[in-house]
Amino acid sequence: MIRPHRSHSLWYAFLLHRLSGIGLALFLPIHFYMLALALTDPAQLDGFLAFTDLLIVKCAEFGLVFLLAVHMFGGLRLMALEFLPWSPRQKTYAATAVALAFFISTSFFLQAM
Amino acid sequence: MSGSEQFLDVSIWREQDGDGHFQQFAVPRRDNQTILDVVAWVQQQRDPTLSYRFACRVGMCGSCAMMVNGAPRWTCRTHVQKVAEDNHLQIAPLRNLPVIKDLAVDMDPFFDKWVAADAVFEPSQTRHDPMAPIDPQDPMRVAASEAIECINCAVCYAACDVVAANPDYLGPAALNRSWSLLNDSRDAGQAERLKAVSGEGGCHNCHAQQSCARYCPNELNPTVSISGLKRATAKSVFSWGK
Numbered sequence: 458m459i460r461p462h463r464s465h466s467l468w469y470a471f472l473l474h475r476l477s478g479i480g481l482a483l484f485l486p487i488h489f490y491m492l493a494l495a496l497t498d499p500a501q502l503d504g505f506l507a508f509t510d511l512l513i514v515k516c517a518e519f520g521l522v523f524l525l526a527v528h529m530f531g532g533l534r535l536m537a538l539e540f541l542p543w544s545p546r547q548k549t550y551a552a553t554a555v556a557l558a559f560f561i562s563t564s565f566f567l568q569a570m
Numbered sequence: 571m572s573g574s575e576q577f578l579d580v581s582i583w584r585e586q587d588g589d590g591h592f593q594q595f596a597v598p599r600r601d602n603q604t605i606l607d608v609v610a611w612v613q614q615q616r617d618p619t620l621s622y623r624f625a626c627r628v629g630m631c632g633s634c635a636m637m638v639n640g641a642p643r644w645t646c647r648t649h650v651q652k653v654a655e656d657n658h659l660q661i662a663p664l665r666n667l668p669v670i671k672d673l674a675v676d677m678d679p680f681f682d683k684w685v686a687a688d689a690v691f692e693p694s695q696t697r698h699d700p701m702a703p704i705d706p707q708d709p710m711r712v713a714a715s716e717a718i719e720c721i722n723c724a725v726c727y728a729a730c731d732v733v734a735a736n737p738d739y740l741g742p743a744a745l746n747r748s749w750s751l752l753n754d755s756r757d758a759g760q761a762e763r764l765k766a767v768s769g770e771g772g773c774h775n776c777h778a779q780q781s782c783a784r785y786c787p788n789e790l791n792p793t794v795s796i797s798g799l800k801r802a803t804a805k806s807v808f809s810w811g812k
Contacts, residue, residue: 461640462665462729467780538778540801543794547780 470531470551477528484521515569523562530554575599578654580608582620583662585669592660593617605638605645605653609661609673622673629787632723636673637662642728644787665728680724680741687740688766689747692759702756714753717746717795719788726782726792738771742782742792745773749795752802764799764806773799 494502508514534550544550576599581592595612606624613620624634629647636645638653639660650659667675684690695702704711726742727733733741748767751757767773776796783791 462637462642462781462785463731463779465781465784467778467784471777471779535778538793539797540804543797 466548474531477524480524519562519566522565523558526561527558530557579658581660584672586671603650605648606634621671632721635664635723635725637665642725642785644723664724666733680727683740683744687744687748688763689744692757694756694758710753714750717750725785729781729785732775732777739775740771746792746795749798764803767799768803
């Protein structure tokens with residue numbers, strides 16, 4: 458449960474940035490392992506690539522692209538917060554990061570279908 | 571007591587010698603009632619052993635902050651109607667500080683960190699020098715003025731999850747004070763101050779959750795000050811100590 462003092466939008470932006478970072482940290486080793494199969498075991502890689510045609514895998518890819526995009530835009534928001542002159546529009550920037558991530562991941566999903 | 575009188579269901583944290591629990595009280599509900607009014611009613615009408623801290627009752631002294639329904643509030647200026655949930659109030663001592671008794675916390679760790687953050691004015695002149703001219707429109711003075719109205723209530727300190735996770739973190743209030751002094755052209759201790767705020771428990775621990783700004787009763791934004799300190803310390807690194 459989210460404790461009461463944390464229930465505000467910029468804390469949720471922090472949480473989303475952390476969770477997306479953890480999600481990507483878990484995904485990337487698997488991603489690199491699968492890419493390495495191109496050199497070590499191409500037949501197994503082809504089998505896996507056929508698996509990615511399944512709808513459920515495409516949905517999971519939508520999630521991955523969302524995590525990647527929201528972590529990137531969230532990271533840019535934090536770098537702007539720390540290195541540019543302060544702007545009072547912090548909530549707008551956090552909402553924009555999420556909106557852009559949804560736009561990119563949904564575009565990817567529609568194209569993949 | 572009239573039949574139509576409404577009562578608040580109030581849970582108040584009672585603690586002595588490290589043993590704590592919530593105690594229930596039914597408190598008459600009044601128009602324009604503050605949380606401090608509720609606590610004072612319990613202490614005056616039900617249990618004189620209830621300990622809490624307050625002084626001015628008008629939002630100036632910063633003594634009466636407590637956790638109200640899980641969020642830090644200055645209780646003398648927080649109306650019951652603003653924070654009560656289904657006529658229920660849970661009142662607890664400030665988070666992130668050791669409890670002395672009931673609702674009174676030990677503020678020493680909070681103020682020790684002001685000293686650790688070098689948040690103390692270092693004069694560059696003596697009383698025999700002429701008064702230093704300060705332009706109110708100067709950008710540094712504007713930045714200092716935006717941070718200067720802190721009443722030391724520790725609401726931001728209680729709201730901060732980084733303080734909860736890292737007891738060495740200096741916290742929003744001490745860093746906010748350091749930022750206001752960093753922008754004081756009369757201060758002579760800036761190099762030492764930058765070292766103090768960029769150490770192990772310094773400004774770079776902040777995760778910009780901005781709960782400090784969300785709950786500051788004086789509507790200050792310590793995250794602005796902390797990000798200013800981050801920029802200043804980064805700049806000092808790239809200027810190679812000049």
